[in-house]
Amino acid sequence: MQKSKNPFPVVSYLGPEYFCDRKEETKTMIEALTAGRSICLYSIRRLGKTGLIQHVLGKLARKRRYIAVYIDIYDTLDEKDFVNRICSAVLAMLEKKNDNYLKSLSRFFGKFRPKISLDPVTGQPSFELDIRTEQEVRLSLDSLVAIISEQKKNVIIALDEFQQINHYQRKTLSATLRKYIQNVQNLHFIFSGSQRQMLVEMFTSPKQALFRTTQMMPLDKINEKEYYEYIRFHFRQGLRNIPDSIIDEILSWTRIHTYYTQYLCHRLYEKTSKSVREEDLENIKNQIIKENEPMFQNYRRLLSPQQWKLLRAIGQERKVQEPTSKSFIQKYELGSHSTVRLSLKYLEEHELIYAEYENDEIKPNYYVYDLLLAKWIEDLRK
Numbered sequence: 432m433q434k435s436k437n438p439f440p441v442v443s444y445l446g447p448e449y450f451c452d453r454k455e456e457t458k459t460m461i462e463a464l465t466a467g468r469s470i471c472l473y474s475i476r477r478l479g480k481t482g483l484i485q486h487v488l489g490k491l492a493r494k495r496r497y498i499a500v501y502i503d504i505y506d507t508l509d510e511k512d513f514v515n516r517i518c519s520a521v522l523a524m525l526e527k528k529n530d531n532y533l534k535s536l537s538r539f540f541g542k543f544r545p546k547i548s549l550d551p552v553t554g555q556p557s558f559e560l561d562i563r564t565e566q567e568v569r570l571s572l573d574s575l576v577a578i579i580s581e582q583k584k585n586v587i588i589a590l591d592e593f594q595q596i597n598h599y600q601r602k603t604l605s606a607t608l609r610k611y612i613q614n615v616q617n618l619h620f621i622f623s624g625s626q627r628q629m630l631v632e633m634f635t636s637p638k639q640a641l642f643r644t645t646q647m648m649p650l651d652k653i654n655e656k657e658y659y660e661y662i663r664f665h666f667r668q669g670l671r672n673i674p675d676s677i678i679d680e681i682l683s684w685t686r687i688h689t690y691y692t693q694y695l696c697h698r699l700y701e702k703t704s705k706s707v708r709e710e711d712l713e714n715i716k717n718q719i720i721k722e723n724e725p726m727f728q729n730y731r732r733l734l735s736p737q738q739w740k741l742l743r744a745i746g747q748e749r750k751v752q753e754p755t756s757k758s759f760i761q762k763y764e765l766g767s768h769s770t771v772r773l774s775l776k777y778l779e780e781h782e783l784i785y786a787e788y789e790n791d792e793i794k795p796n797y798y799v800y801d802l803l804l805a806k807w808i809e810d811l812r813k
C-alpha cells in the first residue's frame with residue numbers, strides 16, 4: 432500500500448491544498464498584476480516567497496487571459512545564461528498554449544543559431560542561443576519581447592532570486608528590463624529575492640535603472656491563528672490527534688517561521704500515528720538540532736574568535752538592537768568597537784545574522800539567521 436502523503440511540504444509547492452493562508456498577499460499580488468503593475472517581493476530566507484509566487488502564478492494560469500512563467504535565476508552566471516533561461520521558459524509556455532514554438536524560434540532567433548534539446552527529466556524543451564556580444568544580449572531579449580507582445584494574453588514572468596543579476600559582469604540588464612516594463616503593455620514581472628538591502632536599493636534608489644518600476648512587497652510571517660488551524664487540520668486529516676498545547680509549542684519554538692514550522696510538522700507527522708505526545712515533539716526538536724550540530728561546529732571553526740563571540744552573544748540575547756553599544760560589548764567582552772563593527776558586517780554578509788527593522792524603528796534588531804543555530808547557541812549556555 433502506498434504511504435500517505437506528508438501534508439507539510441518542505442521542498443516545493445504542492446498546490447493550494449497544502450498551502451497555508453497567504454490570502455491577503457495573494458490578493459494584493461493578483462490585484463497588482465492584473466492592473467498592470469509589476470511587483471518586488473522580498474523577505475528573509477525561507478519565509479515562503481517561492482511558494483507564494485507559485486501559488487499566485489497557479490491562480491493566474493487558470494485564468495484564460497494569462498500566461499504565467501516562473502524562472503529561478505540563482506545559478507545563472509551572466510547575461511547570456513539569463514537570456515537562455517528566460518527564452519527557454521517563456522517559449523516553452525507559449526508552445527503549450529499555441530503551438531508556434533519552432534516557427535517563433537526560427538523567425539526571431541535564427542541569427543543566434545538556436546540549439547534545442549529536451550530535458551530528460553521534465554521533457555521540457557530547453558534552448559540555447561549562441562550569444563556573443565552585449566548587443567546580441569539586447570537583440571535576443573528584444574526578439575523574445577516581440578513574441579510576447581504579439582500574444583493576445585498577458586504574460587507574467589516571475590524572476591526568483593533576482594538579486595543574482597548584480598553578480599553579472601555587465602550591468603545593462605536592469606535598463607533593458609525597465610524599457611520592457613514601461614513599453615510592453617502585456618508583460619509584467621514579479622521580482623523576488625532574500626537580499627533585502629540589495630533589492631530595496633535596486634527598486635527604490637533614484638540612481639538605479641529599475642527605480643519605481645514595481646510595487647514593493649515585503650513578505651511577513653504567516654498569521655499565527657491561520658497556521659494553528661492549518662496544522663490542526665492536517666494532523667486530523669491524517670487521523671492524528673494533536674493537542675492544542677502542542678501546536679502552541681510548535682509555533683512558539685519555530686517563531687512562526689514558515690520553513691522551520693513546516694519542517695518540524697513534517698517530521699512530527701511522520702513520527703506519530705493516532706496521537707501526538709509532548710515527548711514526541713521534544714524528541715524531534717532535539718533530533719533536528721543534533722542532526723545539524725556538525726554544521727554549527729563547522730561555523731565555529733571557520734569564524735574568527737571575535738566573530739564567533741559576537742554571533743554567540745547575539746544568539747544568547749535572541750535579539751539585539753545595538754550590538755556596538757558599550758554595555759553590550761562589555762557584557763560579552765567583545766573587544767574594541769571597530770572589531771565588533773567588522774564582525775557584524777562579516778556575519779551579516781554571510782547570512783549568519785540578519786537585521787530587521789520593526790515598526791518604523793530607525794535602528795534594526797539583529798537576530799541569528801538560522802533558527803536551529805540560534806537554538807543550538809541558546810543551549811550552549813545551559
Ligand SMILES: Nc1ncnc2c1ncn2[C@@H]1O[C@H](COP(=O)(O)OP(=O)(O)OP(=O)(O)O)[C@@H](O)[C@H]1O
Binds near residue numbers: 440441444475479482
Ligand atoms: N504558505 C505556505 N504554506 C505551507 N508551506 C509553505 C508556505 N509557504 C512556503 N511553504 C513551504 O516552506 C518552505 C520554504 O518556502 P519557500 O521556499 O517558498 O521560501 P523562500 O522565501 O522562497 O526561501 P528562499 O529565500 O530560500 O528562496 C518550502 O518547502 C515551501 O513549500
Ligand SMILES: [Mg+2]
Binds near residue numbers: 480481482591
Ligand atoms: Mg525561494
